[in-house]
Amino acid sequence: MTGSRLTIPAPADYDLPRDVCSYGYFLLAPNHWDVETQSLFRVLDLEDGATTVRITQPDTMQQRPERKRVPGTRTTNHQKKPPRGTHLKTLRAAFDRKLSRAEQQQARAQIARMLRLDESAENLRDFHKLDPRFKKSGRGRLFRSPSLFEDVVKTVTSCNVTWPSTVHMNTRLCEVLGRKSPTGGRAFPTPDRLARTRPGTLRARCRVGYRDQRMIDLARLFRKGDIDEPWLTDPETPDDDVFAFLKTLPGIGPYAAGNIMQLLGRYSRLALDTESIRHGRALLGYTGSERQILKQLAAHYEPFGAHKFRSYWFELWDFYESKAGPSHLWQRESTAKVFTAALLKK
DNA sequence: GGTAGACCTGGACGC
DNA sequence: GCGTCCAGGTCTACC
Numbered sequence: 089m090t091g092s093r094l095t096i097p098a099p100a101d102y103d104l105p106r107d108v109c110s111y112g113y114f115l116l117a118p119n120h121w122d123v124e125t126q127s128l129f130r131v132l133d134l135e136d137g138a139t140t141v142r143i144t145q146p147d148t149m150q151q152r153p154e155r156k157r158v159p160g161t162r163t164t165n166h167q168k169k170p171p172r173g174t175h176l177k178t179l180r181a182a183f184d185r186k187l188s189r190a191e192q193q194q195a196r197a198q199i200a201r202m203l204r205l206d207e208s209a210e211n212l213r214d215f216h217k218l219d220p221r222f223k224k225s226g227r228g229r230l231f232r233s234p235s236l237f238e239d240v241v242k243t244v245t246s247c248n249v250t251w252p253s254t255v256h257m258n259t260r261l262c263e264v265l266g267r268k269s270p271t272g273g274r275a276f277p278t279p280d281r282l283a284r285t286r287p288g289t290l291r292a293r294c295r296v297g298y299r300d301q302r303m304i305d306l307a308r309l310f311r312k313g314d315i316d317e318p319w320l321t322d323p324e325t326p327d328d329d330v331f332a333f334l335k336t337l338p339g340i341g342p343y344a345a346g347n348i349m350q351l352l353g354r355y356s357r358l359a360l361d362t363e364s365i366r367h368g369r370a371l372l373g374y375t376g377s378e379r380q381i382l383k384q385l386a387a388h389y390e391p392f393g394a395h396k397f398r399s400y401w402f403e404l405w406d407f408y409e410s411k412a413g414p415s416h417l418w419q420r421e422s423t424a425k426v427f428t429a430a431l432l433k434k
Numbered sequence: 435g436g437t438a439g440a441c442c443t444g445g446a447c448g449c
Numbered sequence: 450g451c452g453t454c455c456a457g458g459t460c461t462a463c464c
Contacts, residue, residue: 248458253443297442302459341459362457 089142089271091183094192096143098177098205101212104128104145105416107203107229110405112251113242114231115420116258118266118276123417131266131273132198132234134191138267138275140184143199145177179203184271198234207353215355215395227402232351236317237310238276239351244299244306244339246347253295255420260294282307302339309337320352327356346397355397358389367404 105126108114114121120129127144181199200206207229216223233239245257258276265281266274277285285307287300296303309315320330327349334345346359358364360382368374368381372388375381385400392399409415412423 246458248441248456249443250445250456252445253457256444291442295443298440298459299442339459343458 089140089182089184091139091185091270092187092192093183094181094196096179096181096196096199096205098145098179098203099207099209100176101209101226102145102177102179102203102205103226104143104179104203106226108231109415109418110227110229111231111401112246112254113233113239115418115423116242116255117262118274120420121416121418123419126416129273131262131269131275132195133267133275133278134187134194136188136191138269138273139187139191139195140269140271140273141195141199142182143203144180144182146180147177184269202232202234204229204232204353215398218392218395219399222398222402227405228398230350230398230401233276235276236315236320236352237279237307240306240310240337240340240348241276241282241303243344243347243351244303245296247299247339247341247344257294257296261296264289264293277307279307279310283311299339305338327354330354331357350397350401356394358386358397358400360385363404364400367407371403371407 108121108128113119114128118131121127122129125144127142129140129142131138131140179199181195183195187195212228215228222228233242241261242254242258245261246254249257261277262274265277265285267278267281268274283304285304287304290296290300290303319325320333330352331345331349334340334348335342340348343359343361346357349355349357350359364385365378365381368385368388372384374384376384389396389400405415412418
């Protein structure tokens with residue numbers, strides 16, 4: 089790429105392959121995880137138009153795919169333990185066009201949100217103290233989108249469908265409504281673009297089904313400024329209030345609200361769905377009706393308090409990796425076929 | 435507060 | 450290739 093390049097400071101424990109490949113959204117358009125180079129490609133929508141960015145972490149590039157250490161060789165950089173609280177890791181972002189100063193600021197903010205670079209070391213320590221199972225791997229950050237709007241729409245596309253349909257809907261939303269970058273990639277649609285789209289277009293061309301009007305209504309709420317993001321992310325705002333508000337949004341029920349809570353950095357709620365029921369039965373050995381299993385799941389994760397979603401999620405993620413191998417080696421197309429209810433039941 | 439049925443799409447399966 | 454069945458969370462009407 090011949091455009092702007094940015095150096096982005098990351099927390100000392102940051103590990104791009106691990107922290108990007110930590111939540112299913114990294115497999116959804118416009119995100120593209122490149123297994124060969126262990127880097128993240130995606131189109132960002134900035135002030136002057138779309139641009140494709142490639143994000144790398146030099147000290148993990150090319151090393152991660154093997155995951156084997158040759159006896160007698162030196163410890164690699166990313167295995168060294170840096171002092172706490174220092175920004176020793178560096179990410180590189182390369183764009184396919186020149187960015188203005190203002191756009192560089194926007195890009196930095198979007199990348200920081202997406203990669204959870206603001207997740208404090210203290211918060212992660214609290215999680216690992218409460219649930220030491222994930223201390224060794226360092227798991228704790230959950231990949232998300234550059235904007236709350238994209239996170240909310242992606243959540244709607246994950247409701248009442250199997251994973252391959254979610255993959256397809258996001259691909260089509262970008263192809264049909266996303267702005268084009270100089271190298272031809274498509275961004276995720278903006279609230280304004282989605283708000284101006286006809287339900288019939290969404291249904292026929294993006295295959296979103298009955299979600300059409302709900303997605304347009306959501307986009308209009310974002311466009312009008314009815315979604316108060318500072319209030320939703322303010323630590324002073326009680327989780328219960330945020331959860332109650334989210335459930336008033338079109339297309340958002342208890343599962344979706346719980347998922348958006350974690351995307352907002354609030355991990356005190358679970359997002360329980362049929363996948364959770366399967367997990368309860370298959371891995372935790374629970375029996376009984378769905379309602380009974382949901383109760384058992386709630387009790388199981390209760391000790392993890394403010395971090396219970398992460399305990400739930402990384403337990404589930406370990407299971408997926410046991411089926412499909414390390415997540416940083418997953419390909420979007422093949423993985424879409426792995427995560428079908430029928431196959432997981434097997 | 436709890437429950438039943440409709441909403442859409444894509445995959446699996448049988449013929 | 451076609452028809453049928455099923456999975457998936459939210460919403461509405463009804464009790």
